[in-house]
Amino acid sequence: MGDNQNLLAEQRRALILEELRERGGVRVNELTRRLMVSDMTIRRDLDVLARRGTLEKVHGGAVPLADASTHEPGFEAKSSLEQSAKEDIARAAAVLAKPGAAIALSGGTTTYALAQQLTEVPDLTVVTNSVRVADVFHAAQRRTSGGSRAGTGAATVVLTGGVRTPSDSLVGPVADTAIRALHFDVLFLGVHGISPEAGLSTPNLAEAETNRHLVGSARRVVVVADHTKWGTVGLSSFASLEQVDTLVTDGGLPHETRERIREHIRELVVAGGRGLGPASKQAASDG
Template sequence: MGVGNLLARRRQSAILAEIRTIGSVRVAELSARYRVSEMTIRRDLAALARQGLVEKVHGGALLSGSGTGAGRAVEPGFEAKSSWAPAAKEEIARAAAALAVPGSAVALSAGTTTRALARHLAGVPRLTVVTNSVRVAEALEEEAGRRPEGDGATVVLTGGVRTPSDALVGPIAELALHELHVDLLFTGCHGIDPSAGLTTPNLAEAETNRALVGCAGRVVAVADHSKWGVVSLSSFVSLSGVDTLVTDADLAEPARRAARDHVRRLIVADADPARGG
């Protein structure tokens, strides 16, 4: 990735953090602050709008859904979420996989980041993976097919009702999880906020995620920078209930400081060792 693209990503991350703090921004003010042209700022806002993070308005942008209060209960489909920040999710997955110990039992919640993580976990010997995600189970099965017979992870898939994000939720999933105990839970989320904690727009998924948290010795949240400051309908674990947060290098410094005030450990994944973090 070129220097120009890196600077644009960092500027967009900072702009997004500002919008989430104050609700809106103006093109002219951003142009003066970052000492770039108004056309450059419009391209930044357009990039954020394509990801569904902001709404462009005349002369600036608003937080997505802020005009009506909508969006907190809207659950995007799995394929739509897969197109958001794929490079960051891959960096996070690689870093998070290093936390899994051979021979241990881990749980993975549903999500596009946890699906990416599943591929990396397939290389950890003698792992048992509990998941309520059809996509995670499929990824583990695909990876097992590329390895010597018997070398794949043991997968425990809960039953339940399937959501738009391909999570299995409801009483059946929760009953299964209440009988299990894992060393480590890797959980994704729709949003992460110092006050609200980890949130999801789906009430049933939030309840099942609480059961996942309850069966885990430690909780690892995997969330890219675009999730910071987003508050969805239902909280399922406080930020202080998270042992480790694994995020990407585009998380703004104020957000990093806030995260460190709550979680026990912050890991900033970075594909390029030359970059700071």
């Protein structure tokens, strides 16, 4: 019996490593569903694999062996993580974009999901450094107008130049120069990590600088981030939590963490649940 259990454990760990190679990252909650074992079992497997030097544990999961603060999974790897949470966040954040507004969307899989919701908002001017986000709006225009924008209320899309990252964002001096000359009503910002100590952070130094310019050019900063981003710290910080006007996240964020967020961020919106107003207004309940 013991030998069989050990064999099953090794088979499970092999599947975890295969998933890691294919997707560039794994999450504990997704592995529990796929392998039909407990959260504790998966965490024990990750501990074993980490001791063997075959992966590196990070908050909520694992990445290929590398410095976790500098590891940056590709777009396809990240897009498969927390999909339902990202869709909930996108729907909740989309109501913050008013018709005719000038908005900016950073790179990332959550802003990509948000872009798909924003194609229904008329007459937006959209500035983005994300190739994927720009493609969403262009595809929507082709579907609705056959390539012609006249009278359709479709978005005007401005794609910055720059050097492409693994996340399909355009960063660097070219992107920074373009962004500095612009002013947005609202910035929708995806992040690699968010924490009280490090603020907003990313593993890519050039992307941190470009995000810094995005934040500086926005009248309102809305961060869209699922609960697994909380407590994650990338190599480079680019904004403090106090620079964030609104955080839109999902219901997986623990209630005690929501209380900590209220100390730093004006407004917390929990997608799929109840929006929580400014920290100074304590009447709202997490319910």
